[in-house]
Amino acid sequence: MDTPEGPPPERLRMLPSRLANHAAMTANRIVDRALAQAGVRRYHYALLAALEEYGPASQAALGRRIGIDRSDMVATVNELAERHVVERAPDPEDRRRNIVTITAEGRSLLTDLDRLIAAAQDEFLAPLPAADRRHLIDLLTRLAEHRD
Amino acid sequence: MDTPEGPPPERLRMLPSRLANHAAMTANRIVDRALAQAGVRRYHYALLAALEEYGPASQAALGRRIGIDRSDMVATVNELAERHVVERAPDPEDRRRNIVTITAEGRSLLTDLDRLIAAAQDEFLAPLPAADRRHLIDLLTRLAEHRD
DNA sequence: CAAAGAACGTTGGTATGGCCAACGTTGGCG
DNA sequence: CGCCAACGTTGGCCATACCAACGTTCTTTG
Numbered sequence: 293m294d295t296p297e298g299p300p301p302e303r304l305r306m307l308p309s310r311l312a313n314h315a316a317m318t319a320n321r322i323v324d325r326a327l328a329q330a331g332v333r334r335y336h337y338a339l340l341a342a343l344e345e346y347g348p349a350s351q352a353a354l355g356r357r358i359g360i361d362r363s364d365m366v367a368t369v370n371e372l373a374e375r376h377v378v379e380r381a382p383d384p385e386d387r388r389r390n391i392v393t394i395t396a397e398g399r400s401l402l403t404d405l406d407r408l409i410a411a412a413q414d415e416f417l418a419p420l421p422a423a424d425r426r427h428l429i430d431l432l433t434r435l436a437e438h439r440d
Numbered sequence: 441m442d443t444p445e446g447p448p449p450e451r452l453r454m455l456p457s458r459l460a461n462h463a464a465m466t467a468n469r470i471v472d473r474a475l476a477q478a479g480v481r482r483y484h485y486a487l488l489a490a491l492e493e494y495g496p497a498s499q500a501a502l503g504r505r506i507g508i509d510r511s512d513m514v515a516t517v518n519e520l521a522e523r524h525v526v527e528r529a530p531d532p533e534d535r536r537r538n539i540v541t542i543t544a545e546g547r548s549l550l551t552d553l554d555r556l557i558a559a560a561q562d563e564f565l566a567p568l569p570a571a572d573r574r575h576l577i578d579l580l581t582r583l584a585e586h587r588d
Numbered sequence: 589c590a591a592a593g594a595a596c597g598t599t600g601g602t603a604t605g606g607c608c609a610a611c612g613t614t615g616g617c618g
Numbered sequence: 619c620g621c622c623a624a625c626g627t628t629g630g631c632c633a634t635a636c637c638a639a640c641g642t643t644c645t646t647t648g
Contacts, residue, residue, distance in 0.1 A: 297504035298494075300505060301486070301489040301493040301505075301506070302493060303489040303493065304506070308467065308561050308565055309464075309467035309471045309561060311577065311584060312460065312463040312466075312467045313468065314583075314584045315463075315583055315584065317464075318584075319456065319457035319461065320457065320461065323457045341451040342448070344449075344451075345450060346446075351625080356445035358448055358452070360606095361606070361608085362625080362626070363606095363607085363608085365626085366626065386614075386615070387614060388613065388624060389626085409451075413457060416460075417583075419583050419586030424579055425456075427575065428576070428579045428583070429456055429459065431568065431576045431579070432456070432463055432576075433454075434567060434568060434572075435459075435466075436462045438567030499597065500596060510597070511636085514599085534596085535596095536595060536643045537595090538596085538597070
């Protein structure tokens with residue numbers, strides 16, 4: 293994109309929806325760059341985190357848990373399996389399912405990713421002092437919860 | 441996407457970057473639905489708002505102003521010109537440029553869009569009491585400003 | 589003043605993310 | 619048994635965001 297030429301219109305600048313988008317885009321840029329240091333994308337982190345927290349599960353169950361489509365889950369598991377951070381095995385009790393399991397190597401990777409993610413969050417919130425960071429998180433959390 | 445099956449992993453749920461994304465996605469859904477009532481998308485609103493605020497300008501200048509690529513601007517102006525809410529005319533003083541001007545009909549549409557957008561913002565922030573809305577806007581604004 | 593470079597609008601293409609449809613396989617249930 | 623649902627997989631679609639190239643027109647500079 294070209295370099296900006298003056299500020300965006302006043303009408304747009306102050307819109308809460310625009311502010312939320314700006315924050316999200318900033319956060320995504322920072323988080324994606326952090327995860328890229330470990331060669332993964334957001335889907336990979338989400339999948340590893342879900343496996344660590346809830347244990348082995350089928351692809352479909354994992355997808356519902358973290359909001360990934362079944363079709364996209366195939367590629368995500370493929371990529372993680374190639375790196376030997378997860379294992380995909382048919383479920384003997386239900387041969388429709390693949391049980392996905394995190395490996396020791398996967399847990400090690402997840403530890404690294406946790407650190408990268410934490411640093412990214414700090415970078416994202418860096419412009420705000422600690423008290424305001426907490427307040428922002430609280431407000432966004434309430435916004436999210438009162439929606440569902 | 442399938443219906444969720446339990447909450448997302450704890451690691452993810454509380455991440456500021458995730459909260460910002462959730463807020464932005466909610467806001468986009470609400471705003472897009474509101475604008476769709478008038479048959480426009482966000483690009484159209486941004487372009488009309490820029491024209492109203494800064495007056496006629498070339499496509500490239502408008503694009504730099506609101507962050508739209510030159511190539512995407514072509515389609516955006518096409519669509520608005522078909523609805524007769526903007527006019528595209530060659531610049532007599534620089535025949536490389538097209539000068540885009542908002543029409544009376546365009547100003548009328550923009551007034552409607554302003555109302556729709558305002559209602560969408562209210563809906564977006566509805567879960568929060570007024571004081572918290574102001575606080576959230578303030579925090580997000582500071583986050584955006586201290587970045588640039 | 590001529591030549592080189594930059595800006596413009598336009599076309600066409602690429603990459604990405606999210607989503608949907610269809611299929612064969614397998615399991616649940618009447 | 620017969621039907622329907624869930625699963626994994628493939629393949630595709632659509633929207634957004636970019637980028638590259640081109641011919642035209644202006645600007646700069648040698």
